[in-house]
Amino acid sequence: MAGGVSTPNADPFPSTYHPFASRPTLIRNVTILTAAGPTIPNGSILLRDGKIAEVGASVTAPADAVVIDGAGKYVTPGIIDTHSHIGAGGVPGDNGAQTDDVNEATNPVTAQVWVEHSVWPQDPQLPRTLAGGVTTIQVLPGSANLIGGRSAVLKVVPSRTVQGMKYPGAKYGLKMACGENPKRVYASRGPSTRMGNVAGFRAAWIQAEAYRRRWDKWNATHQGDAPSRDLGLETLAEVLRGNILVHNHCYRADEMAQMIDIAHEFGYRIRSFHHGVEAYKIADLLARDSIGASVWADWGVFKLEAADAVRGNMALLNRAGVRTIMHSDDASGEQRLNQEAAKAMAEGNRIGVPVTPDEAIKWMTINPAWALGIDDRTGSLQAGKSADVVLWSGNPFSVYSRAEKVWVDGAMLFDRLDPSSQWRTDFELGFVPANRGGAR
Amino acid sequence: MMRRLFSSALLAAVCATPSAAQTIAITGGKVYPVSGPVIERGTVLMRDGRIVAVGANVVIPSDAQRIDATGKIVTPGLVNASTQLGLVEIGSVASTREARARGKDGIAAAFMPWEGLNPTSVLFGPARDGGITSAMIFPQGGLISGQAGMIHLVPGSASDMVLRAPVAMVATLGANSGANTASRAETLMRLREVLSDARVYRTRKAEFERAQTRPLAAGRLDLEALLPVLDGRVPMLIEANKASDITAAMKLATEFGFKLIIGGGAEAWEVADKLATAKVPVLTGAMNNIPENFASLGQRQENAGLLARAGVAVALMGNAGGGDEEAFNVRNVRFEAGNAVAYGMDWNAALRAITLTPAEIFGVADRVGSLQAGRSADVVIWSGDPFEFATQPERVFVRGVQISTPSRQDLLEQRYKTLPPNYRTP
Numbered sequence: 001m002a003g004g005v006s007t008p009n010a011d012p013f014p015s016t017y018h019p020f021a022s023r024p025t026l027i028r029n030v031t032i033l034t035a036a037g038p039t040i041p042n043g044s045i046l047l048r049d050g051k052i053a054e055v056g057a058s059v060t061a062p063a064d065a066v067v068i069d070g071a072g073k074y075v076t077p078g079i080i081d082t083h084s085h086i087g088a089g090g091v092p093g094d095n096g097a098q099t100d101d102v103n104e105a106t107n108p109v110t111a112q113v114w115v116e117h118s119v120w121p122q123d124p125q126l127p128r129t130l131a132g133g134v135t136t137i138q139v140l141p142g143s144a145n146l147i148g149g150r151s152a153v154l155k156v157v158p159s160r161t162v163q164g165m166k167y168p169g170a171k172y173g174l175k176m177a178c179g180e181n182p183k184r185v186y187a188s189r190g191p192s193t194r195m196g197n198v199a200g201f202r203a204a205w206i207q208a209e210a211y212r213r214r215w216d217k218w219n220a221t222h223q224g225d226a227p228s229r230d231l232g233l234e235t236l237a238e239v240l241r242g243n244i245l246v247h248n249h250c251y252r253a254d255e256m257a258q259m260i261d262i263a264h265e266f267g268y269r270i271r272s273f274h275h276g277v278e279a280y281k282i283a284d285l286l287a288r289d290s291i292g293a294s295v296w297a298d299w300g301v302f303k304l305e306a307a308d309a310v311r312g313n314m315a316l317l318n319r320a321g322v323r324t325i326m327h328s329d330d331a332s333g334e335q336r337l338n339q340e341a342a343k344a345m346a347e348g349n350r351i352g353v354p355v356t357p358d359e360a361i362k363w364m365t366i367n368p369a370w371a372l373g374i375d376d377r378t379g380s381l382q383a384g385k386s387a388d389v390v391l392w393s394g395n396p397f398s399v400y401s402r403a404e405k406v407w408v409d410g411a412m413l414f415d416r417l418d419p420s421s422q423w424r425t426d427f428e429l430g431f432v433p434a435n436r437g438g439a440r
Numbered sequence: 441m442m443r444r445l446f447s448s449a450l451l452a453a454v455c456a457t458p459s460a461a462q463t464i465a466i467t468g469g470k471v472y473p474v475s476g477p478v479i480e481r482g483t484v485l486m487r488d489g490r491i492v493a494v495g496a497n498v499v500i501p502s503d504a505q506r507i508d509a510t511g512k513i514v515t516p517g518l519v520n521a522s523t524q525l526g527l528v529e530i531g532s533v534a535s536t537r538e539a540r541a542r543g544k545d546g547i548a549a550a551f552m553p554w555e556g557l558n559p560t561s562v563l564f565g566p567a568r569d570g571g572i573t574s575a576m577i578f579p580q581g582g583l584i585s586g587q588a589g590m591i592h593l594v595p596g597s598a599s600d601m602v603l604r605a606p607v608a609m610v611a612t613l614g615a616n617s618g619a620n621t622a623s624r625a626e627t628l629m630r631l632r633e634v635l636s637d638a639r640v641y642r643t644r645k646a647e648f649e650r651a652q653t654r655p656l657a658a659g660r661l662d663l664e665a666l667l668p669v670l671d672g673r674v675p676m677l678i679e680a681n682k683a684s685d686i687t688a689a690m691k692l693a694t695e696f697g698f699k700l701i702i703g704g705g706a707e708a709w710e711v712a713d714k715l716a717t718a719k720v721p722v723l724t725g726a727m728n729n730i731p732e733n734f735a736s737l738g739q740r741q742e743n744a745g746l747l748a749r750a751g752v753a754v755a756l757m758g759n760a761g762g763g764d765e766e767a768f769n770v771r772n773v774r775f776e777a778g779n780a781v782a783y784g785m786d787w788n789a790a791l792r793a794i795t796l797t798p799a800e801i802f803g804v805a806d807r808v809g810s811l812q813a814g815r816s817a818d819v820v821i822w823s824g825d826p827f828e829f830a831t832q833p834e835r836v837f838v839r840g841v842q843i844s845t846p847s848r849q850d851l852l853e854q855r856y857k858t859l860p861p862n863y864r865t866p
């Protein structure tokens with residue numbers, strides 16, 4: 001191949017993911033939370049060729065199907081986390097292990113970095129996340145920078161390479177962060193204030209607008225020399241073209257409102273705020289602009305911008321019509337997003353803002369799928385969608401329930417009842433005793 | 441019946457509940473005294489801040505306020521065995537952090553963090569609302585961080601709140617100990633040096649005062665503070681995760697004759713039988729299965745259940761690591777118990793692990809942790825199984841008084857429940 005042929009946005013690290021081998025599987029006599037409609041009690045779901053073939057009160061099993069009796073159990077879509085750092089912030093995290101590749105904290109704007117280049121597919125946190133019923137994650141760069149880089153949307157599957165985990169066709173995300181973190185990290189060189197943060201965002205978008213114009217013009221005519229490529233501006237220009245989704249770390253309501261105005265100024269959309277502990281204060285603004293809210297159930301008060309955290313956040317957002325999303329930002333919490341959702345649902349019911357299980361299931365399935373732009377393929381149990389499915393030992397909103405079996409594209413990749421079948425990363429061999437952390 | 445209501449008229453009515461302790465009978469609930477068998481339809485009678493009687497056939501005085509708990513569950517107020525309540529307000533704001541001493545060469549044995557306790561911390565509200573009525577508070581940092589205390593979540597001054605202190609001397613073993621040493625063996629050597637010099641100090645105090653001893657490995661106050669540990673009156677709580685660090689701590693305890701408590705204990709299950717034989721209690725959690733570092737490669741959620749089954753006294757604490765479980769979310773320890781059950785711990789053992797067992801470990805079981813005549817009237821009425829997310833703590837009594845003050849979080853929720861907010865209410 002001749003040199004000098006690189007082109008922008010040519011998918012240089014393409015997904016090599018292929019679904020694992022699967023067998024037609026019918027789960028019957030089970031309670032189904034579909035994330036697309038009312039709960040189906042005593043229902044059945046048929047997975048075939050990696051897709052959901054049929055969901056309903058009665059489904060006929062093909063002769064070759066594996067039939068699982070789900071009496072007393074629940075089926076949900078595979079859980080999706082919009083805010084993960086696993087793989088990039090790997091374990092063990094001891095000094096010297098060099099497993100922390102989350103923050104390229106060398107410049108407040110590092111739109112040029114792609115977090116997939118930090119992801120270690122042998123991070124032992126991955127199989128534990130799968131065992132929590134999580135089938136898709138968005139790995140994000142950290143929040144040290146105003147603009148931290150591209151995210152990666154990954155299937156939670158064993159693979160030798162990150163390319164083998166990349167969700168085929170999923171758009172990239174862009175991580176942005178406002179508030180305390182960037183101004184703390186760059187205190188000595190700037191930005192050192194919140195107004196410095198905003199100026200930094202705007203300066204970056206002004207550059208991106210000019211870059212986009214240059215390239216759009218050249219792309220239309222192909223006359224003369226192509227403009228030189230700039231990886232960071234290439235990413236930002238793709239945001240302006242609507243091809244990359246913005247995920248904006250932001251705690252305070254007033255700062256979120258400013259970020260919304262910046263988005264208006266430059267004509268891009270914020271797909272989801274992340275953390276948003278004060279999102280409940282501006283639920284109306286988020287609903288108006290169709291901005292998702294990726295939040296926690298109850299984290300807070302670890303810094304001043306998190307001091308107004310309330311457990312009612314999700315219920316209040318939900319009531320206002322905001323696409324409400326349970327996110328983790330934590331490899332331990334990611335394994336129990338169902339429990340976090342249960343806490344937030346309980347608080348809603350306590351304060352008179354009721355949330356039904358049919359709504360709460362969306363917080364960790366179809367709503368995050370929307371935030372990642374893959375809601376046409378996964379996130380709900382509907383015929384034709386990917387068979388990303390979890391069988392729970394009981395009601396997923398009970399503390400006593402655990403994911404018992406997990407299917408990704410129809411392939412059963414986790415079975416709690418069969419420890420010998422469970423995925424163990426290369427790192428774990430020899431270091432971590434077998435079958436601990438999974439089965440009882 | 442919702443404990444906290446959002447209409448301001450009703451809120452005023454709730455706040456008007458007499459704050460002085462009086463005679464209260466909680467009737468009809470399923471009562472878990474923890475110190476004895478469950479009572480299906482029991483009565484808990486409390487008067488002047490103490491429990492007077494607990495049972496199926498309690499005679500209720502005519503002047504008692506009756507609270508019907510039919511269909512509900514009644515437990516002791518929960519005891520969180522590992523918190524920094526009142527010591528850390530806003531984690532990132534140094535001026536609101538009181539859990540660390542500078543110490544000398546990693547030794548701060550004389551440090552008594554409860555002397556800096558903030559009795560008006562806004563974090564007590566969410567904790568109490570979650571059914572937590574007592575909490576161990578611990579210092580951190582260094583090799584010997586200082587002394588832990590037990591606090592009672594009563595409204596009042598710092599001295600009203602301190603239930604007992606010290607309840608433990610806190611130290612850390614392992615690669616990440618703050619000893620400013622370069623290896624495990626050096627950390628142990630340093631700890632041994634300090635403890636043996638405390639012995640020297642004990643026998644030669646007079647000479648020490650006249651500067652007639654060789655230089656000792658720690659300052660006077662720190663050596664003095666270690667004497668109750670050497671006497672077996674104050675246990676040493678050693679944070680250790682790796683199994684070999686745990687056995688090293690046990691060896692040290694035998695050598696110096698101190699009472700040992702293991703904190704963290706990620707791999708404690710690997711040495712469960714040894715811990716049971718030596719009667720060493722363990723503070724651990726049930727929500728972490730991640731090999732976070734080379735000292736916790738064997739971390740698993742079954743830890744608490746395996747230890748309890750081996751006969752080890754287990755107190756549950758938050759160990760997921762990400763969710764503010766030592767401050768804002770100490771209330772979540774009941775979910776730690778639920779997860780422990782999901783991973784093999786007996787339900788009653790799990791309830792004990794967040795009530796009576798931590799009270800026993802820290803020497804306050806004569807005051808809190810169970811529903812028995814004579815104990816402080818710390819009682820929670822739950823809408824259902826206290827380990828379940830859907831369950832609400834409907835009423836929380838501390839020292840016989842029902843908590844009715846809305847927390848900062850309640851006020852925020854109330855203010856923003858309808859938009860735009862009203863900045864005059866609450």
